[in-house]
Amino acid sequence: xxxxxxxxxxxxxxxxxxxxxxxxxxxxxxxxxxxxxxxxxxxxxxxxxxxxxxxxxxxxxxxxxxxxxxxxxxxxxxxxxxxxxxxxxxxxxxxxxxxxxxxxxxxxxxxxxxxxxxxxxxxxxxxxxxxxxxxxxxxxxxxxxxxxxxxxxxxxxxxxxxxxxxxxxxxxxxxxxxxxxxxxxxx
Numbered sequence: 746x747x748x749x750x751x752x753x754x755x756x757x758x759x760x761x762x763x764x765x766x767x768x769x770x771x772x773x774x775x776x777x778x779x780x781x782x783x784x785x786x787x788x789x790x791x792x793x794x795x796x797x798x799x800x801x802x803x804x805x806x807x808x809x810x811x812x813x814x815x816x817x818x819x820x821x822x823x824x825x826x827x828x829x830x831x832x833x834x835x836x837x838x839x840x841x842x843x844x845x846x847x848x849x850x851x852x853x854x855x856x857x858x859x860x861x862x863x864x865x866x867x868x869x870x871x872x873x874x875x876x877x878x879x880x881x882x883x884x885x886x887x888x889x890x891x892x893x894x895x896x897x898x899x900x901x902x903x904x905x906x907x908x909x910x911x912x913x914x915x916x917x918x919x920x921x922x923x924x925x926x927x928x929x930x931x932x
Contacts, residue, residue, distance in 0.1 A: 754780075758905035761814040761822055761913060764791060765844065765853045766802035768830070773837040773844045773853045774798055777814070777826030779906045784877065789864060791876040798830030803876055807866040808850035811878070812858035816902040816915045818842070821857075823913070849881050859886040859901055 759779045766774050776799045780792040789811055793800055803809060814822035821840045830836050837844070844853035849863045864878035891897040904913045 753908070755908050757908060758914070758916070759908055761904040761906050763812040763814055763822060763825060763855060763858060764799050765810045765812065765855055766799055766808070767806055767852060768798070768802060769805060772834075773855075774802055774830045775825045775837055775840070775842075775855065776830070777822055779908075781811075787880050788867060789862065789878045789880060791878065793874050793876065795874045796831070800874065800876075803866055804869065806851045808847075808852045809864050809866070809876075809878060810847060810850070810852045810854050811862040811864060812855050813860040813901065814904045815859055816904060818857055819904060819913055822904060854884065859889045860884070860896060860903075 760782060762778045762781060764776050764778050768774050776797060778791060778793065781790050784790040791803075791809075791811075799809075821842055824840060825836070828836050828839075833839070843856045845856060846852075847854050847863045850865055852863070854861050854863070861884045862880050863882040863884065864880055866876055867879040868877040869875075870877070885896050889896055889900040889902075891900070898916055898919070901916070903916050905916060906912075907914055
């Protein structure tokens with residue numbers, strides 16, 4: 746038996762993504778964003794409220810990095826969602842994390858997050874405020890790469906957001922192989 750829950754943003758998993766931009770004075774701004782993800786093979790979509798400091802930075806700099814938050818940095822990741830850069834000018838410094846300037850886009854790369862997409866703003870859609878960014882490069886820490894040089898999900902220790910209970914979880918065990926597990930049914 747199923748029960749109607751009404752209109753809710755209930756999809757799982759939701760990646761815990763860190764958007765990093767530069768403020769007008771060159772300092773680093775990072776925000777936690779759960780409403781966004783891949784929207785094409787070389788594009789990401791960010792769904793934001795226009796009141797965020799990050800939105801002003803995106804409009805001004807037209808660039809950002811998007812990092813996958815990991816278990817080791819759950820405290821900082823949650824902090825970036827709790828505190829606004831509009832109100833706390835030294836928000837990034839308080840996190841204890843470190844940033845370097847991307848060589849490809851006008852945005853910072855947070856050194857501690859193991860996977861980062863370097864992006865240019867491709868389009869800003871004012872309806873609900875959506876930013877579509879073009880991925881120009883992906884950087885991964887070697888600690889999350891397998892022997893073939895590809896990102897290994899179990900090594901990444903990526904956080905996902907639970908929209909139902911408001912919790913953070915890490916990705917678990919592999920249970921199937923894409924484009925193979927369903928082949929018996931395709932006969």
